[in-house]
Amino acid sequence: MSFLTDLLILVIALNPSSKALLSSQLSRTIKDKKHITDIINYSNAIGLGLIILFALVGPFVFKTILGISDSALIIACGLSLSIFGLNYLFKEEIFSIQTKSKSIIYLSIGMPMIVGPASISIITLISSYSSFLYSFILCLIAMLINYLFMIFSYKYLSSNSKNENLHYLNIKLTGILMLAVGIQFLLNVFQGNI
Numbered sequence: 019m020s021f022l023t024d025l026l027i028l029v030i031a032l033n034p035s036s037k038a039l040l041s042s043q044l045s046r047t048i049k050d051k052k053h054i055t056d057i058i059n060y061s062n063a064i065g066l067g068l069i070i071l072f073a074l075v076g077p078f079v080f081k082t083i084l085g086i087s088d089s090a091l092i093i094a095c096g097l098s099l100s101i102f103g104l105n106y107l108f109k110e111e112i113f114s115i116q117t118k119s120k121s122i123i124y125l126s127i128g129m130p131m132i133v134g135p136a137s138i139s140i141i142t143l144i145s146s147y148s149s150f151l152y153s154f155i156l157c158l159i160a161m162l163i164n165y166l167f168m169i170f171s172y173k174y175l176s177s178n179s180k181n182e183n184l185h186y187l188n189i190k191l192t193g194i195l196m197l198a199v200g201i202q203f204l205l206n207v208f209q210g211n212i
Contacts, residue, residue: 021152021156024144024148024156025156025159025160027140027144028137028140028141028144028156028157028160029160029163029164030099030199031095031099031136031137031139031140031141032132032133032136032137032160032161032163032164033099033102033136033192033196034163034164034166034167034168035167035188035191035192035195036102036106036131036192036196037131037132037164037167037168037171038167038168038170038171038175038188039171039185039188039189039192040131040168041054041058041167041168041169041171041172042171042172042175042185043185044057044058044172045172054172055169055172058165058168058169058172061131061132062132062161062164062165062168064132065132065133065161065164066157066158066161068133069133069137069138069141069157069160069161070154070157072133072138072141072142072145073141073142073144073145073150073153073154073156073157074145074150074153076138076141076142076145076146077142077145077146080142081142081146088143088146089207091139091140091142091143092139092143092203092204092206092207093203093204093207094135094136094139095135095136095139095140095143095200095203096200096201096202096203096204096207097200097204098134098135098136098139098200099136099196099197099199099200099203100196100197100200100201100204101200102134102136102193102196102200103192103193103194103195103196103197103198103199103200104193104197105193106189106190106192106193106196106197107190107193107194107197108193132161132164136200141153141156141157144156
């Protein structure tokens with residue numbers, strides 16, 4: 019695949035639009051702006067570290083040791099995106115943010131929200147047919163895109179009573195996107211287009 023295609027697939031699996039929704043909701047629960055910025059910074063740093071770790075060891079663990087095929091990785095990605103998409107479409111509340119210890123918030127946003135089953139499956143697949151440097155650069159760019167979505171959304175699209183309908187629409191559109199991409203991944207495997 020081409021660099022741009024791989025990057026686009028990884029960004030879709032990371033799904034920065036859902037993290038933008040989370041960022042915009044943080045200001046409802048957490049009033050300290052520095053704390054919100056810390057959550058975004060540290061959770062993205064944790065996510066970056068984890069996705070680079072899976073880029074490095076994912077092919078060895080999943081493919082060599084466990085014998086998981088490319089098709090199975092794509093199915094795992096498609097199913098996880100589809101399930102998350104359905105949740106966005108049919109649940110009233112997607113994110114329940116509770117003020118717990120900072121480290122718990124950083125880690126729970128870093129994984130599984132930023133780096134979850136879909137992005138782990140995709141980076142493992144990409145790393146299995148490319149060099150680590152290639153995968154590393156993809157991870158950096160994709161995580162930078164995710165980070166920028168989160169910062170922009172926190173700074174400029176904070177969730178409040180005035181934009182509640184817009185926020186609701188964004189959640190549903192994100193759900194449709196995730197569901198459609200997840201189904202397309204599954205169709206590609208079943209039609210033999212991988």
